[in-house]
Amino acid sequence: MTGAAGTAFAVAVRADSCDQACQVAWAWEAQHRNALPRTTLYDAPHPLRPASLGALIKQERTSAYVVEGRPVRGVRVLYHSRTSAGRDIAASGVVLLPPGVKHPKVVVDAHGSSGIGAACAPSLMRDLYHGNQMTRFLERGYAVVAPDYAGLGTDGRPEFVNKTAEAADIVGALRSARQAVPGLSRDWVLWGHSQGGGAALGFAERQVSRPEPGYLGAVVTSPATDLTALVDHLDATSPYGGFVPLIAQGAAFSDPSIRLRKLLTPAALDRIGTTRTGCLNVALAVYSDLTGERLTRPGYLTDAPFSRYLARNSTGRRYVAGPVLFLQGDADTVVTRQVSDRTAAALCRTGSRIDYRVRPGLEHDTWGGATGIDDGAMPEILAWIGDRFAGGTAGTAHTCGSPAPERQGVSR
Template identity: 30%
Template sequence: MTSSALFRRAALAALLALSPITGTAVATARPAPAGPGDIVESRPLTPAELIPGAARGFRIVYRTTGQNGEPAISGGDLFLPAGAAPPGGRPVVSWAHSTSGTTRGCTPNLDGQRADGFDETPQLSAYLARGYAVEATDYIGLGADGVYEYLAGRAAGHAVLDIVRAGRTSDPGLSESVVLAGHSIGGQSVLFAAASAPDYAPDLDVRGVLSYAPTSNVDGVIAAVAGPELPAAPALDGLQVRILMILAGLDHARPELHVLDHLSPWGRQMLAVAEAGRDCMGAIEAAVAGQPLGRLYAEPLSDPAIGAALRDYLGVPTTGYRAPVLLLQGVPDTVQPMPTTLLLQEQLRQGGADSRLRLYPSATHFTVLPQAADDDRAFLLGVLPNR
C-alpha cells in the first residue's frame, strides 16, 4: 500500500472517531451529580478503632447539607455486630453524640468515644449487642473539612440522616429502617432529623427517636443570661462555654447579625481559646471556671433579630414528626434541667407528635444513659425489632 493510501485511511479513521453519528460510536454516560449521603472517602476501621461489640466497621466521609442548605461534608463511623444480617437487612441505630468541642478532631469517633468527659462507648456497644448496626456521625466540621456550628439543628439533623444513606453504600446488607438516637445536643440533633426526614430523606424508613436529655428551650435562657452585669455562679460554669460555642456557630451561620460584636475583649479572648481546641473542651472550661458570666459581654443580647435567629438556629421543631418519640430525662440534671424537657414534651404533644417522656429520679445528665437502658430496649423492640 502506498504512503498516500495509508494517509487517506488514517484520515478517514480519525474523522469517523470524531463523528457523533457513526454507527459504532459509544455514548459515555455522565456521572450523576453528587448528593447528600454520597461517600467521599471510606476505609475499614482497624481493630484498635473498633468498639466492644463491633466485629467490623468503616470510617466514612460523606456528603450532607449545611444549616442554610449549602453542600457540606461530614465524617462518621459505622460499627457492625458479628453474624449475618437478618432477612430484609440489618436494622440501624443512627447515633448523635453530645458536646465534644468545636475543632476538627474533637469528635468521639476520633477521641476515644468521649463527649463532655463522658464515655459513650457502652451505649453504642449496647445497641450492637442487640444486633443493631450503629452509625455515629461526627457532625459537619469535627471529623472532616468544614466549620462546626455548635447546636445548628438543621445541619446536625442532616448529618444524622445522611450517614445512614452513606452506610448502605459501605455495607449493602444494612436496612433502610433506622431509629435515631442521641444524647444532650445529640438529643436535639435527632429531633431535628426526625422532623425533617419526611421531606429531606423520604428514602429512609425512620421508625422512632430516642432522645436522652435533649438540649431544648435554651434560646430564651441565653438571651436572659447574656449581659455584662451577671455575677459568677458555680452552676453556670458549663453554660459559659456552651454560650460561647453557640454564638460562634450562629455568627458563622448568620454573619449579617454581627453577634460576636456583643462580646467583650475578654469574651473574644475566651472564644479564641475555645476555637483553638486544646484538650477539646479542657482548656476553655479551665479558663472560664469561676469567672462572672457577664464578663463575656460588652452589651446584652437584647436585639430581637438575634433572639429570632437563635430560635431558628437551635429551637427544636415541634411539628412534622411521623415516627414515635421517647424523651428520657434525669430529674436532678443540672446541664439540661428537667423543666426544659417537660416543656418540650408538652410542645411536641401539642404539635401532634406521638411523644412520651420517662423521668429518672436519680439520673444526672450522664447517668441517664445507663439508667434508661430498660426503657430504650423496650422502645427499640417495639418500633424496630431485630429479626
C-alpha cells in the first residue's frame, strides 16, 4: 500500500532469482542505503506542552534528498498533531519547495504504507519514498507538504490506517508548513495513495464538519477503504502477507485492547520484532513465506476489538467534502478494482462529488514490468489539480458504479 515507484515491492522483483534469506538481506541493504541520519528534529520535547493542532515545534532545512539523480531541498517540520483519542502528540513531515516560485500553491501528499518503525518516515528517506512522483508537482511550481504520520520518525508507534489520527496529521502538517514557510498560497489540494488514499478520504469526512480553509478537493489513487476486505485479501495473497502484521501491530498501538496473540500465529509473532526497525520491503520479505493459516489465527477477523478497529477506520461510507478524483487500476493486485468499484458507488450514494476513473493495465505501484496507478495516471492527476487551482470545471463530474476502463465515466 505504498506509492513508491522503484521502491514499492522491490523485493518481489527479485523473487525468481533470490531465496527468502537473500531477499531479506537485500531489503535491509536497500533500506540502509536509502536512509538519512535521524536528527534531533525528531526528538519531541518531554513533556510535550499542549498547543493547538499544527503548532510548529521546530524546523530544519535539508538538502540531503536526491531524486532521479537530482537534489531536492526541503524544510523538515515537527508539529503538534492529535491521536485518535484527541491527545496532543508530536508528528514530523517535510515541505518541498519549487525553485523560484514566491507564493506556490500547495499539494499535500498523504503517502502510502512505508512501514511502522521510526525509520520508516519518508522524510528520513533519501529518495523521499516516492519522490519521483512528488517532483512532478514541484516541476509545475507547486509546493509539496508531506506528513510522515505521527509515530513515523518519532516514537515508532503509529496508529496505522487510523483515519482520525491521519486526518489530524494532514491538517497539522499543512498548518505547520505555513508557519515554517511563510508565503505559501492559501489554496491547496490533497493527494493520497493506498493507505494515504484512505487517509485523504478520512480527512474529507472531517472537512464536512471542520473545514480547513483553502481546500479545493482531493485525488485518491487505489485507496485503502474497506479495511476488512483489504486485510482478508492481503492475508491470502503472496507476497503481501507482511502487510497484515503491520496493520495488526499498528492497530494495537492505537487500541491496547487488541491482542496480537489472538490475531497472528506463533510463527508470525516470532517475526513481529522486525517491524520495529524494518520498513515495508523488509516486512514483505520477512513474511513472504506466510499467508493464510500460517500467518493468521482462525477467525481473527471476527476478534471483536480488531473487527471494530477495521470497521471504524474504513472509509467510503460517509459523505465527503469534494470534489474527489478517484483513480483505480484494473490490474491492481493489492487494492482490487472490485473493492474500489463498491467504494465509489457507495460514495456516490451519499451525494459526494466523485469522479471515478478506472485505468486499464495499471497496477498498485510501479515495479518489475508493471506500471502503477500514480505513474500511469500522472498526466490526469496533474491536469485535474491544475484545473482546480485555475478555478476550472474539474470536479464537476459525478460518476457512479464502475465506468468502463477506457472512459472517465458518465457525467450527470
